[in-house]
Amino acid sequence: MELANTRTDRRVLRSKLALKQALLKLMSEKSFSSISITEIVELANYNRGTFYTHYEQKEALLEEVINELIEELIAAFREPYDHVELFHVNELTANSVTLFEHIYSRKEEYTVLFRSDALPMVKDQMFNSVKRILNEDLEYAYGEINPELLQAYSTHALMGLVFHWIEGGFKYEPPYMQKQLIAILHWRPKTAKTHVKK
Known part of the structure; x- marks a missing residue:
């Protein structure tokens, strides 16, 4: 059970890191206000469901x-x-x-x-x-x-x-x-x- 939790925690950290890196990459190219969640998840190579698991917006x-x-x-x-x-x-x-x-x-x-x-x-x-x-x-x-x-x-x-x-x-x-x-x-x-x- 503990091993499974560790794997889950690592997956969460990995997906959140990818989303943050994608956001910063997009912000280096355009304004934050013009960035969409779709752009973030596509660049991070995740889906919208993963995004909404961690963040509301x-x-x-x-x-x-x-x-x-x-x-x-x-x-x-x-x-x-x-x-x-x-x-x-x-x-x-x-x-x-x-x-x-x-x-x-x-x-x-x-x-x-x-x-x-x-x-x-x-x-x-x-x-x-x-x-x-x-x-x-x-x-x-x-x-x-x-x-x-x-x-x-x-x-x-x-x-x-x-x-x-x-x-x-x-x-x-x-x-x-x-x-x-x-x-x-x-x-x-x-x-x-x-x-x-x-």
């Missing part, structure tokens, strides 16, 4: 693709502090930041999603996930700083950097992005030369 399939990426994104974000009780932010090293490595390892999926008409939903889910774990996972001594405003600033700054990197076609390698993030976090300029004409 194509939006549910897309949501699962995004959710899997988000789960990996959260795990990568948490990596530097996941096994410690007290996280020393000022001691954060570039090597401990795995966020960019995760995204780069799935760059094909991110590239397709960021060029698709599903982009607003993708960005919203990524942003809200990071915002939520920043709020749930880490507690700072804020001093005079408003926690709500700091959280908004931190989330927008980090995700703005991530979005810029993805939309720029991964111009820089992950190790460079990791080092730059650490440098940005520690950057505290005291003066700036102006270019205002007098």
Whole structure:
């Protein structure tokens, strides 16, 4: 019985993976809104019955693709502090930041999603996930700083950097992005030369 269940589980995983890959392939060629379930199943070499066994509609399939990426994104974000009780932010090293490595390892999926008409939903889910774990996972001594405003600033700054990197076609390698993030976090300029004409 257990062997039969294992085989069934493998078949389910295999069919769902094929459907996801077919969806992403189609999204690299056309808008998500114009893709039909028939196109997805034909490309995946399955039938509509298999599709409806797993998903009610194509939006549910897309949501699962995004959710899997988000789960990996959260795990990568948490990596530097996941096994410690007290996280020393000022001691954060570039090597401990795995966020960019995760995204780069799935760059094909991110590239397709960021060029698709599903982009607003993708960005919203990524942003809200990071915002939520920043709020749930880490507690700072804020001093005079408003926690709500700091959280908004931190989330927008980090995700703005991530979005810029993805939309720029991964111009820089992950190790460079990791080092730059650490440098940005520690950057505290005291003066700036102006270019205002007098």
